[in-house]
Amino acid sequence: DAGVIQSPRHExxxxxxxxTLRCKPISGHNSLFWYRQTMMRGxxxxxxxxxxxxxxxxxxxxxxxxxxxPNASFSTLKIQPSEPRDSAVYFCASSLGDRDVSSYEQYFxxxxxxTVT
Amino acid sequence: AQKVTQAQTEISVVEKExxxxxxxxxxxxxxxxxxxxxxxxxxxxxxxxxxxxxxxQNEISGRYSWNFQKSTSSFNFTITASQVVDSAVYFCALSTSYGxxxxxxxxxLTVHP
Numbered sequence: 552d553a554g555v556i557q558s559p560r561h562e563x564x565x566x567x568x569x570x571t572l573r574c575k576p577i578s579g580h581n582s583l584f585w586y587r588q589t590m591m592r593g594x595x596x597x598x599x600x601x602x603x604x605x606x607x608x609x610x611x612x613x614x615x616x617x618x619x620x621p622n623a624s625f626s627t628l629k630i631q632p633s634e635p636r637d638s639a640v641y642f643c644a645s646s647l648g649d650r651d652v653s654s655y656e657q658y659f660x661x662x663x664x665x666t667v668t
Numbered sequence: 669a670q671k672v673t674q675a676q677t678e679i680s681v682v683e684k685e686x687x688x689x690x691x692x693x694x695x696x697x698x699x700x701x702x703x704x705x706x707x708x709x710x711x712x713x714x715x716x717x718x719x720x721x722x723x724x725q726n727e728i729s730g731r732y733s734w735n736f737q738k739s740t741s742s743f744n745f746t747i748t749a750s751q752v753v754d755s756a757v758y759f760c761a762l763s764t765s766y767g768x769x770x771x772x773x774x775x776x777l778t779v780h781p
Contacts, residue, residue, distance in 0.1 A: 584769075594759065594771040607768070642713065654701055654720065657769060659713035 553577070555660035557643050563666045569631040572663045575624055576645030584657060585618055585628050586642040594642075600626065601648075612637075633667045640664050670695045672762050674772035681750055682780050689745045689775045691760030697721075700764045702736065702743045707757040707774070719743065750779045 556575040564570055576583050585597040598608040600620045608618070615634070620626040630637055640662045648655035675690040693702065704716040717727065719736050727734045731748045747754055760772040 593773050594769075596768055599768065640711065644713075654718075654763075656703060656715045656718045658715060659705075661710075661712045664711075 555643055555645055555658055557641075557660035557663050559663060560661060561664045561666075563668065564633055565668055566634055567632045568667075569629065570633045570637075570665060570667075572628040572641050572643075572665070574626045574628070574643030574660060576626070576643070577658055578624065580645035580647055580658075582646045582648045582655070582657075583620060583626050584644040584646075585626070586644065586659075588640045588642060588662070589638075597628070597641075630665075633665075635667045638665055638667050670697075670700075670762050670764055670770040672760050672770055672772035674758075674760055674775050676775045677773070678776040678778070680778045680780065683752060684749050685779075686746060686748050687750050687777065687779075689747075689758050689760075689777070691743045691745065691772060693741050693743065693760070693762045695762060695764055697764040700762060703761040703763065703769065704734065704743075704745050705759045705761060705771075707759065709756070713759070716745075747777075750777075752779050752781055755779045 558573045581602055583600040586594050588594045597610045598618045599606050603620045616630055618628045642659050642662045644657040644659045646655040646657045671694040673692045681687050700721045702719045706714045706716055717734055724736050733746045735744045755778050757774045757776050759774045761769045763769050
């Protein structure tokens with residue numbers, strides 16, 4: 552079975568440009584998570600969806616970040632406008648969890664390495 | 669609030685040595701789950717193990733073993749007879765509400781041939 556798929560794998564953009572990261576979770580998984588990894592802050596949860604509904608976006612840094620999940624097989628994370636401090640690896644993860652989400656392991660995609668110059 | 673602390677930032681060993689990665693967690697919840705993930709140089713995060721707060725049995729999987737001690741809030745990971753392929757960053761994580769994972773800062777393990 553295919554794991555979590557993310558695209559693009561690498562993105563280099565200039566400050567001020569819009570960036571869209573894409574994620575396809577594992578089929579049948581109810582929960583989807585977006586994380587950001589940096590050297591300074593480690594792995595941080597940005598937003599969590601359950602059954603396509605955003606449950607907690609308290610980790611989203613600011614209004615420049617937005618995420619959508621229009622259906623069970625696709626999610627996007629958008630940064631507009633991008634800034635150099637947004638440079639990081641962005642991971643998407645999915646899990647089977649529905650009611651007791653915390654008990655299920657999350658499976659991570661390969662990540663998107665974003666560089667904003 | 670939840671917190672995970674991994675005592676070692678970096679560990680360097682020679683192949684075939686045993687190595688233990690320490691993990692201490694903090695939570696006020698009585699039900700929680702602990703995880704270990706591996707991040708090899710290729711960058712992906714690989715799930716290794718999940719343990720719930722009611723199950724303190726140690727677990728062994730091949731060369732990997734995990735020691736969960738609720739009394740000391742620790743969930744340590746031991747690799748026996750380490751190999752070069754074990755070189756990676758290892759993350760301990762804690763999950764309480766709705767699956768939000770709180771990660772430790774990671775331990776960089778380097779196994780030299």
